[in-house]
Amino acid sequence: MSDLPPGDADHGLFVAPVVVVSHTFPARPGALPDAELFVREALEPVVLEQAESAALYDAITAAMLAAAGPDNGAFDVTVRIFADDVEVEVLHGASRRWLGTSPRAGDEPFGAWLEAVLARQGLSQEAAAQQVGVSVRTISRWLHGDTEPRLRDLRRVHAVFGPPAAG
Structure with a gap:
């Protein structure tokens, strides 16, 4: 000092x-x-x-x-x-x-996370769309990374499937 x-x-x-x-x-x-x-x-x-x-x-x-x-x-x-x-x-x-x-770099994109959740739960895009309250086309766009969910949709996705698990 x-x-x-x-x-x-x-x-x-x-x-x-x-x-x-x-x-x-x-x-x-x-x-x-x-x-x-x-x-x-x-x-x-x-x-x-x-x-x-x-x-x-x-x-x-x-x-x-x-x-x-x-x-x-x-x-x-x-x-x-x-x-x-x-x-x-x-x-x-x-x-x-x-x-x-x-x-x-290396973080999982939303579409990849959602795809893993659907695979883990054995859900089709149609079933996921029905549970979340969006169209099948919207789910498809999210999965392919064409779009990301709006905040209200993201909240519904997390309410249905849970938020992403911590690393």
Whole structure:
């Protein structure tokens, strides 16, 4: 602590390490599971409780909606890990533009996730469409990556099939 003026070294100054990880995601429904996975991986081995997971989902959804629009908005997720505490901050950056095609290389796209869910449950596109309340054509477009669900549809998909499992 040689940078402190003489006499200040004995004032009980304590320096604790802080780990900060941050990531920017495009403001589109397909980024919701990616953002949740980012937080879960940053917090490993800590597992979020159900109420914490719900609060995280709501915060990410709110930031995504605030940033969404014709300007290809984005939202930021920052995780700060202290010695005895954790902070997760989700902010929308509607004025910034998202330039990438995928927020993180290697993350599973929404269509691939949905395809795996349907295969695991032995459901056809028709059955999935009926359960979610959308057309078979919409399910097909999601599966092929032509489109992604609107937020209200994404909420119904997660209500029917559950949200993506943490890594």
